[in-house]
Amino acid sequence: MKVLISDANVLIDMEVGGLIQPMFQLPYKFHTPDILFEEELDEQHAYLLEMGLIKAPLSGDILQYAQQLMAKYPRPSRNDCLALALAANLSLPLLTGDKHLRSATKREGVTVMGSLWLFVEMENHGLVTKESLTIALKKMKDGGRRLPWQKAESQQPSK
Secondary structure, three states: OEEEEEOHHHHHHHHHOOOHHHHHHOOEEEEEEHHHHHHHHHHHHOOHHHHOOEEEOOOHHHHHHHHHHHHHOOOOOHHHHHHHHHHHHHOOOEEOOOHHHHHHHHHOOOOEEOHHHHHHHHHHOOOOOHHHHHHHHHHHHHOOOOOOHHHHHHOOOOO
16 A cells, blocks of 8 residues: 655645545555644544554654755745655655645655645545535635645536
8 A cells, every 4th residue: 555645734625625534545544744743733633543644753864854854945844844854765755735845845856746636536536526526625715725726626527
């Protein structure tokens, strides 16, 4: 089963859109840095561990690399740099919607995907319908999530 590293915003996108259950039914394992989980997700999203999210421990090498990333890229947050360092260290793709983190991820040669990629994967695996994705997108937009809205809406079925 393929492993994907996720930052917090993609997980929250899926939660706001009501897509957590189908996301965790995909044939992937979702990992997030343990520090990121404790600081950003544990208080309100601890149930994600029961759904299948795995807290990945960070070695000294990964923490050191994250510090280098923070010095090199001032815009992604510390926790974002932890996710990038983990993905780079393990040669795994990173799930994020954060534009600054996406930019740094590409410069570091790490494969990056986001919420819209997960939409396609869930639909391709028969876990959601186009109509349910349209509803999820509306929930995300109404919830103030920051997706590439022009691209997202152009991929939706006509009304």
